Amino acid sequence: MYRPLFAVIDLAHLSHNIRYLKSRLSPSATLMVAVKADAYGHGVRPVVGRLAREGVNHVAVASLEEALEIRAWNRDVNILVLGAVTPDACAKAAEAEVEIALTDLSPIDQIPRLPKRLRVHLPLDTGMNRLGVKRTDEAVALARAIAAREDLELVGAGTHLAAADAPDPGHAAGQMERLRAFVRALEEAKLRPPRIHAGNSAALLRDPAWHLDMVRVGIAAYGYSPDPSVLPAPALRPVMSLYAGVLRVARAEAGETVGYGATYAVQRPMTLATVAGGYADGYPRHLSNAGEVLARGEFRPVIGRVCMDQLMIDATGLDLAAGDVVALFGYDPPEGWRAGWWNRIRPEEREVRVQETYRMASNWEERRVLSLDRLAERAQTIPYEILCRVHRRVPRVVCD
Ligand SMILES: Cc1ncc(COP(=O)(O)O)c(C=O)c1O
Incomplete structure (x- = not known):
């Protein structure tokens, strides 16, 4: 990986x-x-x-x-x-x-x-x-x-x-x-x-x-009800979580714009984090200026247009660094996936380390979830479509 x-x-x-x-x-x-x-x-x-x-x-x-x-x-x-x-x-x-x-x-x-x-x-x-x-x-x-x-x-x-x-x-x-x-x-x-x-x-x-x-x-x-407003099934647990690494953390000043089409105008100084994952990976482009990610236990908005391979989020006030991992959907990442975690592990060991650390963080009932119900609605689609469209270039790490 x-x-x-x-x-x-x-x-x-x-x-x-x-x-x-x-x-x-x-x-x-x-x-x-x-x-x-x-x-x-x-x-x-x-x-x-x-x-x-x-x-x-x-x-x-x-x-x-x-x-x-x-x-x-x-x-x-x-x-x-x-x-x-x-x-x-x-x-x-x-x-x-x-x-x-x-x-x-x-x-x-x-x-x-x-x-x-x-x-x-x-x-x-x-x-x-x-x-x-x-x-x-x-x-x-x-x-x-x-x-x-x-x-x-x-x-x-x-x-x-x-x-x-x-x-x-x-x-x-x-x-x-x-x-x-x-x-x-x-x-x-x-x-x-x-x-x-x-x-x-x-x-x-x-x-x-x-x-x-x-x-x-x-x-x-x-892990999803076909319609949670009609058929709530809170006991179900999402099976897939999509995790993305932070590629860069940078400050942006008022007057700057973010992303293709310059659709987001920065109003006051803010911190932007660029994360891996874009519409080619299956992250809906409809979530441009509309989606959110789960970073350090907080829901943070997607800023600007979703690119083919990256997206930007508002990381103002968050202690986030390159190599930290956020959830594009699913469960809040294990605590250890911080402080440049990705770079500290050799590529050939990453899959096993993901499996070990994911399994150790077992308090799933208390863990925050970024539900696809929430994201799909904003993307004008349904969880089914987002799940099926996670591209094959995204490795699936199977945790027992
Ligand atoms: C014929 C048929 N049966 C069952 C299912 C499963 O439906 P669901 O995922 O809503 O449970 C589908 C899904 O599209 C289907 O086409």
Whole structure:
């Protein structure tokens, strides 16, 4: 590690979140965790490994590529591809024992005879208007066509809730009602698959009646409520914290400006700290003159425009020096990451030292957090997007 910018992936917090979510899960339901987009940016391999330790054996991804990547090092976990798989890729999915959701891109009559049985899910559109069949007779016909083939096995049927975190649960309740009609039709035709699933994080936190046979949880596993104003879940702990080193501390006088476009005019003498991390790293440029960082336990504003690789903060009155570390989001850094800490450690030892010192600072309940809820709102986005977009050039330091 050379550049002082890294994300800590706290697997103890992932475990904590999974245990909490399981405590809220209806006893008849299975927990599936969405690990698409490299586990929402956290790194799919350590996340899947930790999920297995927590007894989570079902994961969901968006593409067959993502599924095969997991299969290359994990033979045991049950993987469902939520996105489209083309007919010519079905043999590959079957061979890797990956489950797929059928879409219009894979009409059943175009799926060639498969050398191995492929487990499939029916996608039911109950109101998201994204993917899946819209009518019960279509669902029954599709289930019948699957049942007629020896090389296909119908193992599930799922729908996706569009507004389970809305203040008014009416939209989701309407979707659940339509899902029940689908299930009744499948039952009458004696084609009900074993796993009916609809819920996401919002559904898990909102109503056990929406858990059915399986819940596909994403964001809550990574420590965020889909909407904390509607579904507060203070027990969840952010799994990712993004840490950046201070590159320079300098005084600026009244009349000077800061950053590209000279959008910030200094009104009175102030201290600016330049820190590593910019929009190429995934830090939203919308946070120009709007974001804040957690420096020495204080929330400090981002000054001027966010650059591609750096940003500036107001460090007036703070005891901050080059080589200190601040949080761009997540938990307040451990006390030891101060007094030019970065430069005092050899590059090849930094990862291990981050792990050791992070783990030693274990008072997480009392530690201040710069929540992505707070930042995402200011950046006119959602925590999901910020997490997924942390660039691959930012090393993930996995802490057990
Ligand atoms: C089909 C499907 N199920 C479940 C999830 C998980 O949703 P969340 O992260 O809100 O829990 C997603 C996420 O986008 C999804 O697309």
